[in-house]
Amino acid sequence: xxxxxxxxxxxxxxxxxxxxxxxxxxxxxxxxxxxxxxxxxxxxxxxxxxxxxxxxxxxxxxxxxxxxxxxxxxxxxxxxxxxxxxxxxxxxxxxxxxxxxxxxxxxxxxxxxxxxxxxxxxxxxxxxxxxxxxxxxxxxxxxxxxxxxxxxxxxxxxxxxxxxxxxxxxxxxxxxxxxxxxxxxxxxxxx
Numbered sequence: 001x002x003x004x005x006x007x008x009x010x011x012x013x014x015x016x017x018x019x020x021x022x023x024x025x026x027x028x029x030x031x032x033x034x035x036x037x038x039x040x041x042x043x044x045x046x047x048x049x050x051x052x053x054x055x056x057x058x059x060x061x062x063x064x065x066x067x068x069x070x071x072x073x074x075x076x077x078x079x080x081x082x083x084x085x086x087x088x089x090x091x092x093x094x095x096x097x098x099x100x101x102x103x104x105x106x107x108x109x110x111x112x113x114x115x116x117x118x119x120x121x122x123x124x125x126x127x128x129x130x131x132x133x134x135x136x137x138x139x140x141x142x143x144x145x146x147x148x149x150x151x152x153x154x155x156x157x158x159x160x161x162x163x164x165x166x167x168x169x170x171x172x173x174x175x176x177x178x179x180x181x182x183x184x185x186x187x188x189x190x191x
Contacts, residue, residue: 003037003066003097003173011043012050013102014061014109018118019071025119026078030071032184037066039097042164046100048150058142059109063118063160064101067094068175070183083157084121093167100152101160104143112139118160126157 008015018024020034038046042065053060067075072088072095079085086092093099104112115136116124123129127144140159147154152162164170175183 003178004040004043006036006038006043006046006062006065011046012054012059013046014059014105016061016063017065018063018101019067019075025121026075029184030074031182033180033182035178035180035182036062037097037178038100039066039164039170042098042100045151045164049147049152052146052150053104056142056146057107058112058146059105059107060102061105061109061111062100062102064094065099066097066173067092067099068178068183069095069172070175071095079121081121084119084125091168091172093163095172096167096170097173098167098170099161099163101158102143102162103160104139104146114139114143114159116159125159127154127159128156 006013015036017031017034017036019030022028050060069088069091072086072092076085076088101118103114103118106112113133113136115132116122124131127140144154147162153165155161155163175181
């Protein structure tokens with residue numbers, strides 16, 4: 001089943017793919033081309049979440065979605081931390097098009113305070129973490145409420161990560177399955 005491209009125009013979301021820039025935990029771009037895709041089941045749930053958020057006066061900004069299997073190897077090679085990254089030998093829900101990393105925004109598209117940045121590999125990133133401001137905790141609870149009401153499962157260690165239930169039933173997808181590759185040629189021989 002082909003992946004569906006997610007764009008601000010077609011889906012009413014902001015898109016700021018962290019791995020297409022150097023503003024991520026690796027300190028360099030992982031993707032050569034910024035493109036956002038999801039499996040059709042996940043795309044349907046994203047539409048529901050966008051609608052629920054809009055009804056409450058909020059928006060969503062996608063920070064990562066489909067992540068080619070080659071990208072998962074690149075991330076794991078940099079930081080092999082199973083608390084925050086899926087071992088690429090097992091595969092990530094992202095590499096199946098079945099997961100999305102996102103944040104909640106105000107009406108103007110400004111990200112709300114979530115207590116930590118995206119990909120902060122610390123216990124403060126966990127759902128229910130202690131020591132957050134009341135505002136950050138409220139924003140996280142709002143996000144998890146919107147996403148779970150829309151039908152998503154969550155990963156307890158990352159406030160930003162949502163995935164299809166039973167995502168591992170779907171096959172891993174390589175960059176070569178895309179109409180135009182996302183990965184730089186240097187990664188294509190990795191893993």
